[in-house]
Amino acid sequence: DAGITQSPRYKITETGRQVTLMCHQTWSHSYMFWYRQDLGHGLRLIYYSAAADITDKGEVPDGYVVSRSKTENFPLTLESATRSQTSVYFCASRRSGGANTGELFFGEGSRLTVL
């Protein structure tokens, strides 16, 4: 049971470059989420998706783009990276319908440094 995997785990890039963080889940969960974790802020929701081809903004969406062409994949793209986007990014998924307990299942995180 592979669960939810993120790649890359670590990435260093420069200001202005485009970066894509990948997220893949093997459970066929309908809902997927991207959070960023910053000291003093806990986890803040960037974007979420209720199903393939359905995405919506979270609390801090500016500077990010997502897509969901397949249920199992939910990539997050920083179109032009800024230093303020240095963070640890977590992808998560959740069951839907009657199987939903509210629990989120997290990947191991992608640590991004923008120089």
Add this chain to the structure above:
Amino acid sequence: GDSVTQMEGPVTLSEEAFLTINCTYTATGYPSLFWYVQYPGEGLQLLLKATKADDKGSNKGFEATYRKETTSFHLEKGSVQVSDSAVYFCALSDGNTGGFKTIFGAGTRLFVKA
């Protein structure tokens, strides 16, 4: 809007000490409440949850009771171990919106000394 407030850390305890991490919430609906734990270098994982008032969630010796009257969900453990060193997040998921979004507190880092 909905929010979660938890005590600031870090919290440093000796092994076998009693642990309390305070968590209070603000919600317009009837949320489910959660505690997640993050061990170093890992993602978050669910520690325990409670879905309605007066429910007690428990796991691995940790407990938390959903107190609607005080809007609280404090995490407790009677005797901590070095392996409990981690960051703990209180969270809520609002049932009125279908539990679509989960809101997290800022996290409390726990250090347990041998």
